[in-house]
Amino acid sequence: MFIHNINPVLVSLGPLQIRYYGLVYVIGFLLAHFILIKLAEKKKIQNLTKERVENYIIFLILFVLIGARLFEVLLWEPSYYFANPSEIIKVWHGGLSFHGGLVFGVLWTIWYCRKYKIKFFQIADILVIPMAIMLFFGRIANFINGELWGTVTNAPWAVNFNHETAAGELVYRHPSQLYEALKNLFIFGVLFGLKKKKLPDGFLFWMFVALYGYLRFIVNFWRVDVPIVFGFSVGQIMSLVMGIAGTIMLVKLWRK
Numbered sequence: 001m002f003i004h005n006i007n008p009v010l011v012s013l014g015p016l017q018i019r020y021y022g023l024v025y026v027i028g029f030l031l032a033h034f035i036l037i038k039l040a041e042k043k044k045i046q047n048l049t050k051e052r053v054e055n056y057i058i059f060l061i062l063f064v065l066i067g068a069r070l071f072e073v074l075l076w077e078p079s080y081y082f083a084n085p086s087e088i089i090k091v092w093h094g095g096l097s098f099h100g101g102l103v104f105g106v107l108w109t110i111w112y113c114r115k116y117k118i119k120f121f122q123i124a125d126i127l128v129i130p131m132a133i134m135l136f137f138g139r140i141a142n143f144i145n146g147e148l149w150g151t152v153t154n155a156p157w158a159v160n161f162n163h164e165t166a167a168g169e170l171v172y173r174h175p176s177q178l179y180e181a182l183k184n185l186f187i188f189g190v191l192f193g194l195k196k197k198k199l200p201d202g203f204l205f206w207m208f209v210a211l212y213g214y215l216r217f218i219v220n221f222w223r224v225d226v227p228i229v230f231g232f233s234v235g236q237i238m239s240l241v242m243g244i245a246g247t248i249m250l251v252k253l254w255r256k
Helices: 020-041 050-076 078-083 098-116 120-145 176-194 203-222 234-255
Strands: 009-013 016-019 227-229
Touching (some): 050 098, 098 234, 120 176, 176 203, 227 234
16 A cells, blocks of 8 residues: 655746646647647648648647636536635646547637648547557646545555545545556557558547547546436546447448
């Protein structure tokens, strides 16, 4: 068993703090920028230019952060944030919903691709691979932050977060963040293994959606979440919808 006492701050420069969680987002967007710039230089995607990549990434960052925070505030912990409104803008403390970031990011990408007549799924198929590996590191950062606790357990790998106690004894929980990290690493492995195969546009994107949805639905049984419908949490419901939608689209693509 492990008592969590990891400092979430990587470097402190006076009032400025560089946290592992924020660093993951920075690296993720830089990686997406680097990949798309290289594709634009090699003219691998029709109508994608370096200038368009720059504009796309800038607003992608904005929309992903807004969507992720909006879902977190309104759907996951509204009572906490409405009681502590100053925390709403402190995204470096964590609390960014994957589902919200995905929805807003996809909507922005669809709009941008339609404007410049770029094939959405060509970009989506490329970006889900680095996104999967960055989601892996993101969940590691969640663990470092000591957030998104798992359910109580006596397993040998259980973790005590924030010196939580009950009846004078330490409470140990599943490190659900690490379970999700392994889930994302598995998804990355599957997508990376498929990327060189001749597949229809959109296959990797919908494969990511399906795998993430079903696996997140399962893993969340070991995560502390507030159930809202038949014992399922908001995250599980959204993930199950993702899994079903991904499966339907994969079947359609496979038939073609």
